[in-house]
Amino acid sequence: MRCRKVRFYLSAYCNGELSSRLKPAVSEHLSTCSACRREEAVYRSMSQANGKLSTLTVSDNFNGKLLNRIAQERFAETRTKAFLPKRAPVILWRQAIPAFVTTSLMILLAIIAFSPKNIHLADDIFARRSALNDSYLTVQPVDNVRRTANLDKDWSLGSRLAWAERMNRLSNAIVQQGAWRDIDRSYGLMTASAQAPTPVPYVLGYYKVRPVVRTYMSLESPSAKEGGRAY
Amino acid sequence: MSKEPEKDIDYSLMRAVQNGDMVAFNELVDRYKDRLMNVIGRMLLSRDDAEDVVQETFVRVYQHRQSFNFQHCFSTWIYTIGLNLARNELRKRKKFKFYDITEMKGNEAEFAVEMKLPNRLPQVLNAAIKGLPEKYRTAFILRDIQEQPYEEVAKILSIPLGTVKSRVNRARMMLRDKLQPKMESYNALSKSTLLPVSLL
Numbered sequence: 001m002r003c004r005k006v007r008f009y010l011s012a013y014c015n016g017e018l019s020s021r022l023k024p025a026v027s028e029h030l031s032t033c034s035a036c037r038r039e040e041a042v043y044r045s046m047s048q049a050n051g052k053l054s055t056l057t058v059s060d061n062f063n064g065k066l067l068n069r070i071a072q073e074r075f076a077e078t079r080t081k082a083f084l085p086k087r088a089p090v091i092l093w094r095q096a097i098p099a100f101v102t103t104s105l106m107i108l109l110a111i112i113a114f115s116p117k118n119i120h121l122a123d124d125i126f127a128r129r130s131a132l133n134d135s136y137l138t139v140q141p142v143d144n145v146r147r148t149a150n151l152d153k154d155w156s157l158g159s160r161l162a163w164a165e166r167m168n169r170l171s172n173a174i175v176q177q178g179a180w181r182d183i184d185r186s187y188g189l190m191t192a193s194a195q196a197p198t199p200v201p202y203v204l205g206y207y208k209v210r211p212v213v214r215t216y217m218s219l220e221s222p223s224a225k226e227g228g229r230a231y
Numbered sequence: 232m233s234k235e236p237e238k239d240i241d242y243s244l245m246r247a248v249q250n251g252d253m254v255a256f257n258e259l260v261d262r263y264k265d266r267l268m269n270v271i272g273r274m275l276l277s278r279d280d281a282e283d284v285v286q287e288t289f290v291r292v293y294q295h296r297q298s299f300n301f302q303h304c305f306s307t308w309i310y311t312i313g314l315n316l317a318r319n320e321l322r323k324r325k326k327f328k329f330y331d332i333t334e335m336k337g338n339e340a341e342f343a344v345e346m347k348l349p350n351r352l353p354q355v356l357n358a359a360i361k362g363l364p365e366k367y368r369t370a371f372i373l374r375d376i377q378e379q380p381y382e383e384v385a386k387i388l389s390i391p392l393g394t395v396k397s398r399v400n401r402a403r404m405m406l407r408d409k410l411q412p413k414m415e416s417y418n419a420l421s422k423s424t425l426l427p428v429s430l431l
Contacts, residue, residue, distance in 0.1 A: 008400075011400055011403035011404065011407070012400065015375075038411075038415075039407065039411070042407050042410055042411045042414060043403070043407060045352060045410075045414070046356060046403070046406060046407065046410060047375070048352075049352040049353045049356045050356070050375050050376060052352075052353045053353045053356065053357060053376060054353065054357075055265065055269055056265070056268045056269050056272035056273070056278075056281070057265050057268060058264050058265065058268045058282055058285060059282060062264060062282065062285075062286070063257065063260060063261070063264075065286060066260060066286050066289050066290070067253075067257070069286065069290055070253075070256070070289075070290065070293050073290060073293060073294060
């Protein structure tokens with residue numbers, strides 16, 4: 001083994017860390033090479049000195065200081081666990097004023113709504129929502145024509161359109177033949193529509209403003225044939 | 232061989248600490264404070280800073296006691312925390328450079344040390360260790376001064392085993408390079424004088 005290689009292994013050799021395979025080769029080289037022996041001596045004295053190095057120790061009151069800090073840590077932990085605030089909450093006027101105004105407005109509205117004068121408002125609201133509302137047991141006046149028409153089991157869009165078409169043709173025929181004057185005379189209800197001498201084109205929403213025509217022709221309407229439902 | 236009972240003692244103490252036993256924590260501090268100081272004191276060079284770092288290490292151990300993994304060695308864990316904190320401290324120092332007035336009068340002290348080399352070799356070695364680069368110094372301190380096995384040093388420093396071996400070897404070679412000229416000049420001096428070595 002050459003000096004360069006031996007010097008690489010020398011520190012491990014002196015600290016007893018070299019494998020048994022390499023150890024004899026290094027020992028053999030050291031017995032013949034004085035320069036490497038000098039290095040070996042340095043390593044040996046170094047490893048001896050390592051053992052003699054002064055041990056650094058902490059100061060005497062180290063434990064006391066440390067336990068003080070740990071006590072602070074424990075206090076911090078407890079405070080976090082208990083959800084205690086770190087400082088008293090500060091309420092800013094800027095934040096408090098809107099909240100105050102909103103609350104007082106709500107109180108005011110509640111007083112107005114539930115005052116004896118307006119109590120029927122509240123009654124109405126509660127009566128509508130109440131589970132004790134038994135109005136379904138008695139026949140109620142129909143207040144929504146469209147909804148009632150839709151409830152008819154034989155209702156269909158085709159029949160309604162056909163009926164509307166027929167009505168349109170009839171009303172045009174009436175207007176053209178001058179029969180509207182008789183209608184006007186006998187019922188006194190067609191005054192507004194009688195002003196229009198020309199035939200009116202069919203528009204889907206047109207009959208909404210001419211309920212009287214529907215009443216007049218109700219005997220020929222499909223629902224009149226079926227059971228005499230009059231709107 | 233003596234490692235296993237040591238490990239078991241650490242584990243039982245750590246379990247007690249996890250259950251809030253402060254006496255166990257105090258015992259743990261007593262077991263490790265000097266070992267940590269020995270490593271961190273040599274890393275940081277200033278005694279007060281080293282003591283602060285050791286204290287901070289124990290505080291961190293307390294704070295994170297519940298996250299300790301019993302599959303690992305307690306000593307590895309605490310050394311890792313301590314060395315990381317020491318490294319942070321060293322990094323901070325690079326930003327702000329402090330000068331110690333006791334280091335300013337170094338020359339004559341060093342000369343006096345060299346004149347009595349055999350007796351003062353540990354001090355000379357200590358000074359040489361302080362001059363090593365940080366990564367070699369840490370590995371050398373853990374292996375040769377703290378006498379930790381290579382495997383544990385590798386775990387503490389989170390580097391491969393081969394790297395630890397090479398760093399320790401390199402550190403030893405650097406120290407030899409520093410010490411050899413001084414020792415040889417001393418030997419030459421002592422040979423040229425007729426006085427016995429002990430009188431020098």
